[in-house]
Amino acid sequence: MSADLYGLCGAALVGIGLYGLIVQPHPLRKILAFNILGGGVFLLFGVFARRGAALSLPGDPVPQALLITGLVVSFAATALAVALLLRLAAETGRARLDDE
């Protein structure tokens, strides 16, 4: 029951993150939205792990391990995006993705 609840929550988070990524023009906002979207995807992994609980385990360890790898990669991506953004702002005095 609560696995289904969190599954729905994950699906909604994906929608919210996707919307923010498309609509928000500021790069820092896009980075935030990317992390919300990522959180939704990771939550779905967690839900699928939970659904797979069997024997004495509270969840399927394989998707849980994938989740850990995914979190690390997602952090690395955020750090690189922030570094690029800060350098761009330092060079141009602006933090924008378009040239207007």
Added chain:
Amino acid sequence: MSLGLDLLLAALMLGLAGWTVLGRDMFAAIAAFIAYGLLLGIVWVRVGALDVALTEAAVGGGVTGGLLIAAWARLRATAMVERKAGAGLAVLAALASLGVAVLLAAVVLHLPQPAPTLVPEAMANLAPTGLGNPVSATLMAWRALDTLLEKLVLLLALLGIWSVAPDAAWGARPAASVDRDGALTFLAQFLPPVGVVVGIYTVWTSADAPGGAFQGGTILAAMWLLAVRAGLADLPRVASRWLRLALVAGPAVFLAVGLAGFVLAGHFLAYPEAVAKPLIVLIEAPMILSIGVSLALMVAGPPVPKGDA
């Protein structure tokens, strides 16, 4: 009762996510995101993923949040004008996002029952890995190739972050913001040794209980950055050989043990059953150093020219 808690958590997370994406004020949005990360950490416990909860606590809300706040502080000096997207784009985006969310929800609710799972395979193959924690066994044995490649992702990400430095800064140190506050200095003197012990313990126990190189490395990174902030430690120069050795030590030992697997166990990234656990601990020890140093430096950012440090 517990369903009530889950409902509350899910509602709060959705609210915070909405605030992060739509809230007017950027700082408030980042604050909401950090709270979202903390709640996600609790949710991992609720869905029985303790290892994930620890990782989330380590990098999810915490370090990522700190990174974003630091970015916000530096961007404040630049023009923070946020323009609105056109109404047409907003409507299209809303329809597309809603469509994806609804389809996902429908699919998630109609997944096969009972759910397919690898738990039986995992438990049947746990003994030869010498580990008691199947999540660690997945990361270090069954899917070790992923883990090895992911360590290279970390190395490349750090190199990418360094690569946005100005040319004049190459070889120098990242900027360290020092804050010589009395209480902070006391904390920084007191916490790092404790943190180091906890970090190493975390790795050691991960073989049987939740924990692992990643969480341990994060604790080390946090301690180090704390000491730097109190002015008790320096960030290294990016040209330093010792630094680079510390960064590649983990993945290099991992790769070497993986290659030794050809001889010892007949396969790349295989461990002979009798010494599987010591070999995995041998990999994880330098790994926590490499992970700790990479994470701290990824947060610290690219090197800055000498005068600006």
Added chain:
Amino acid sequence: MTELLSNTPGGTLLVFALVVPAAGLMLAFLAGGRAAMRVAFAVVAVQLGLSIAIARAVWDSGAALIYLAGGWRPPLGIALRADGISAAMMVMTAIVLAAVALYARTNFSAATERRADLTFWCLLIALSGAMNAVFLGNDLFNLYVALELLTFVAVPLVCLDGKPATLQAALRYLLFALIGSVLYLLGVALFYGAYAALDITLLRGRIHGEPAAYLAVALMTAGLLAKTALFPLHLWLPPAHADAPPAASAVLSALVVKAKFFLILRLWFALMPTLAEGPGADLLGALGAGAILFGSALALRQARLKLLIAYSTLAQLGYLFLMIPLATGPVNWLFWSAGAWTGGMFQAIAHGFAKAAMFLAAGLMAEVAGHDRIAGLAGIGRALPVATLGFALGGLSLLGVPPSGGFLAKWLLLTASIAEGQWWWAVVMLIGGAMAGGYIFRVLANTLADSPAPLPVAPRGRQYVVLALALCSLALGLLPAGPSALLQIGRVGP
């Protein structure tokens, strides 16, 4: 034909195609300075040998090579798998990387360590590993990690020179790439949730048209399209490819986008082979056709040479997507379907060689002329005769003039579309070819014009690298039937 997931002879070679660049990356990073460049040269040389050995082993055995990492059998473990298209793409990648390394030696070899030098050589080594990881991966999550490796290689390459415009292009590219990755990962999650397996071969046997599989593959394809820059998700590509240093532009345009396309092929032909018979395949073909027309039209209008080449990449990627509706179709598994498959892969390979040659030639032209405005390139033909010849030969391959590899590719796609009664693709290909003729001719006419003040004659060394790449693209069209038979090995069908 069902394949067993167990180690095959020659499977160990696949491990080394990943281990050599992994070890090389760490060594180059550790050693720094000029040593990093030497390590990179050693790695590209070994990788060239390994990729040829792998192609040879696939050819000799007539079946895919498989290696189970750690000896763990999927679904718990991860399998590496090389079939004919993996082997062919690996050889192309290794040749392009070797040529780019030779070319870049002049630009990135200061005696003391510099930011751009160390970054470039480390990324070149990492790219070799990341490309191979994509070509060899048979596990959807392992492929996700490979995709992320590629992202972390490609983004810093875009802004290697540190100028604000390139930083902006790199950031925009990174955000596109991240949306793409996260949509891909979402699909991976759905596959796991529905089948508790991630191995492509295992999943193929378990998928029976469940909605979860369709949604997953749609999300993954959408993510990969954003990363491939297929029209209309192309906005990030031209600035990212055109403003990078030439050696970086060459690998981005010739290699990186191909890896993402390769994954789309894996999803549509190896994972769910029935997909390519449905309306989705026609949609992808239509987007490809749009890319051909739109990219060519914009290429015709560019004033700068590197932007022209970047827009031409958009158009040439379009041809790749035409193979999706054509490699199945009503005469599935028969002669024309195999022809379309070969034609699409020939296009990927011939374009890789030709585009690398053209970007490197453009780099030399910009060095000599001091700019890359097409209207101001008069006299370049005299100053850089060999490079100009290389550019021209690469261009002929793009527009499909016989006997080039590009001709063979387009001919196979063209005949397949007519034979399968999908003549509309043929019309688009012919229009695209004419437009490519227009933009290539425009560049050549300018470079071959006499300049009022003669330019200094440039050294020949790097010009021969350009020519060699263009000749590879050309030679593909002259080879006997061998390569096309190789491309069919390990191919799966519905």
